[in-house]
Amino acid sequence: MSSNRIERIVIVGGGTAGWMAAAALSRFLAHGDTRICLVESEEIGTIGVGEATIPPIRTFNGLLGIDEAAFLRATQGTYKLGIEFVDWGRAGQRYFHPFGRYGRDIAGIDFHQLYLRERTRRAIPKIEDFCVSAAAARAGRFDRPQSDPAHPERDFNYAYHFDASLYAGYLRKYAEHLGVQRFEGRVEHVVLDPESGFVRAVDLTGQRRIEGELFIDASGFRGLLIEQALTTGYEEWQHWLPCDRAIAVPCASAGPPEPFTRSTARAAGWQWRIPLQHRIGNGHVYASAFMEDEQAERVLMENLPASALAPPRHLKFVTGRRKLAWNRNVVALGLSAGFVEPLESTSIHLIQLGIAKLLALFPDRRFEPVERDEYNRAMQTTFEAVRDFVILHYKLTSRPGTAFWSYCSSMSIPDSLERKLALFRGRGRNLRSDGELFGLTSWVAVMLGQGVWPEDYDPAADAFDEAKISTLIDNVQQSIQQTVLGFPAHMDFIQRSGGAAAA
């Protein structure tokens, strides 16, 4: 066996990213002699912005063998069927970005094309009425998807809301059980190899030195290893995504938790609402160039659905990505790798994807550049695809009045997004590229939801008989309504399936 196998992995930082990495690495490198340790300091709080997730989180938990009910109990978790966007395209407008699909396709023609065609003939409901996850979300109900070939519209997707710091704690137990060693302390000094420039060790307060071959930088925005030690560089995207501040505050529950996230546009940003079992997570993301911190806090506190449970916490960030997510022997995960605001709940997913790619391209002590390059290429593609999708929400606005929204609606956008928009505006087309996270449903939801009606529909949709399509569209809607009536209320489902946390 190769003697170059990596034997010591050091994870710096114990937030969501650090413990997700520790859990996954300890699970998949379980058989060998690899020793994994994690350094964290209790003095440094975790940011834990990513309380809402997207469906691939289920794959991650599944690979770790985590039981869903136990996980929900431990993290005060709830189900999430999508995101409701309020006032984004224009004031008073709401739409739902569902995890799932619209209706059913016929002979390779996407449902939304049939929908666009039908809409030229008669008044029909919003497209979300043809999606079971959107309909269930509106009714406050939840059940697991069914794959029934006769009713493809019952097959949907879902994710979770949870308390990120409880999740980190849960994964900590998991990882420590598999032998991950935790060290308490601040990193005082990073020891670099004078020749190669690789990180050799980190020195903690109290003179303890921890040596390793592979380092995971999960230290947050400051990038203790990737930036402070290796000066990798950061590419900023603020001209496209001008928000650079967030204020987070939990409040009491206002009724049973809803199975979806809500995002409401505000004068210089937007506000999130994430319902957990025991409370609601709220936050205001805004652009400091367009709004003072005090005013932003006032906007948030005046728009809470119930009384606050803690003082608001202020956070600063710079949207962008680390130029190399993997530099020398350091792999950055989480905020140290880059940040796109949580509008589409992608933070945890980007961590998870970084871990999966790292495992698929896992190096040895020689650290051949070819694997590192492939990792960086793949992560760059994904970050940019997420960025484009988030920019879309800001670009497609006709909100009047504020300087912030006028800036957004008139700003130039990346060419990659420009192309996507033009293609959709023409005939409602969309094609997913490799590495692109969001699929057809997501793009259709935001485009139509924010008022981009294609000039025409796909002419291939004309191949079907009018009456037949009309009946099919009505049937899909009815079938969805009936399906949702059979779903239990969201909280009832959590209780029945054993996911309710102790009060």
Added chain:
Amino acid sequence: MSAERYSVLVIGSGVTALMAAVSLARRLPDVQVVRLDTGITDPVDDLIGACRPSIRTFHAALGIDEADVISRTRASYRLGTALSGWADREVFRGHGMYGEPLSGVAFHHLWLRAAPVEPYESFSINASLAARGRFAPPSSVPGSPMAGLDYGLQLDLPAYGQALRSLGRVAGVEEVQGAIASVQRTEDGCGIRALKLTDGRYLTADLYVDADGRGAIVRQSLTSKWVDWSNALLVDRLCVVRKEAPAHLVQDIVIASESGWRYESAAAQAWGYSSAHLNGQNGAIAFRQGRLEDPWRGNCIAIGSAAVSLEPSAATGLHTVCRHIERLIGCWPGHASQATEAEIAFYNRRTAMEADRMRDFIQLPYLLNERPEPFWRAAAAGPVSAELTRDLALFRERGRLATHDEDGFERDEWIASLIGFGIRPRHLDALAQELPMTRIQQRLEAIRL
């Protein structure tokens, strides 16, 4: 709906034009399809009928029954391509799956870890059947060894063309016989106004689909840039003959010779060589490998070998035709309006990515060949694209593959080529190393054919 029907003129006599005309007429309503039969056929396009599995999707979209094609047109099943004499052993590039993953670790990593074991091909149902000259349809029962099988077809193109022609008539394709005298462009030079035929008639349409093979002139009458691949793919002469009676072959065989190769399939036989390394042979046609930079321009689009020209050693010809037609329908302008710049740019970008990937796939065995002759040494030293260079480096390191947009080949085919030519990664995959050897051996034992 608009009063005027959108009109399409498909130019060409060969299988490419017939496939395009029938697809457009069948799948797009309110489109008037006229096909100009120019009387020109291309020996490569119209005699070499090797199809990848994409032909079955093509048939399904048109509602063509596969059993019908087989019984009426002397077609047969095709499991892959064998490269013989390229290296010290035969290399089989099969469709379908090789082995099965274990705990999320791809099969070839398991195979590499367990080495030395039986050859890689012994874990492919396609390879095993091809070696025995047999065929059976895939099974839908999970776990059955036949579940991993996938196949294309071997068409006898003259007979297939006849069938498509009658299908086209039923679907409303109007046929015009005639030769093109000149192509009249619009005033700005960016589009086609009309085609003038030698008998003085004029043909006009909303969209011109140039499917007239390598010598196509309609699309070329608009400004066009040809991306030349002759430095990477040296074969530039081809000689093709149709077999009198189809041979019983479930695979194509490409047998290396001194300055090129001989190609054998059920329905055809061909010789390909490089004119720089061998003097002219009787009956050989000159052809150049490469692609148009932008096959779609204004109201004119080139499809098939008029847009992407490649040698037949990886059965990319009809595959390209199917993909071009599918993509064109996916970007269809329709409703009497013209395609937007965004749609045209999208079509051209994706078509270019796909063609470049095919070039890399075809070039791979040339780069890895083990023959001493000057032609083969020159082929091995040819220029390599940045993508393929990166892919090779990544695989050589630890057997990993990058992902690509518009890759018309399965990952397993790439792996079979790389492993078949004896590339052994320097190191094992880290996760494969973590799996207990006994589990890997059990898995290999269970699925070995």
